[in-house]
Amino acid sequence: MTEGGAGKSGEAPATVEATMTIKKAPRAEVEELPKAIVRRVVKDKLSQLASGGEEEDVSVQKDALLAFSESTRIFIHYVSAT
Template identity: 70%
Template sequence: MWAKLVPRPTSVRALTRLPNTDGGKAKPRTRPRKSVSHAQSTEIAERKEREREMEKVVPEAEELPKTIVRRVVKDKLSHCSPDVDMSIHKDALLAFSESARIFIHYLSATANDICRESKRQTISANDVLKALEDIEFPEFVKPLTASLDDFRQNNAGKKAKAAKVKEVKKRKLEEEQPGGGGEREEEEDRDGSGDD
């Protein structure tokens, strides 16, 4: 009932206008402008630009763990100067993290291209080694190959140890139940159908 009595504005423009008190047309709503010099406006624009740069552009899922990056950097610094305990500024740590993230993205994209050229969908270690040569980091190939071989040997040793433990458990279960039917024989003896 009230909706019929109160006229509704028909456009957004009508919502932003204030009625004129002298009975004339409605005036658009305006904000008073602050007088800002050219130098001040440039300074404001630069400040906003710095704030945008400081905002996180990278989602958290793509960030490298800061503790790991800090540990790697401190370890390398301790090898360079063992007698001095160096601290790392927050911005420097961020720079290390971002540069490592970008390097990983670039290396993985190159390895992915090599993999696609071979008409495969899974990137192998050889693709990564070839990508390192393609992006002109051949000095990393030899240490990375050695590290990869060590990892494979350690992993193979762990797998062999786990297989042995599993085999021992399986043998113990078989010894406890000879013939696989030890419980059935006991049940048959209770029923009187077994050997007496």
């Protein structure tokens, strides 16, 4: 047997090296709201307002959905801060 675990000392750098090469997966921004849910809520409400309660298909542009999402996010921050 060797003193100080000489055989193990060679393994430690490899383990550290392997750990350092693991890349973090890109994650969605925490503050970003789910786009599908925002789209569903906006389309449901706009179709109710447009048809007086009847089911009607309403199309919403991408920029409008982005504006709704951003304004909702800011509103949530405001409500949670006060």
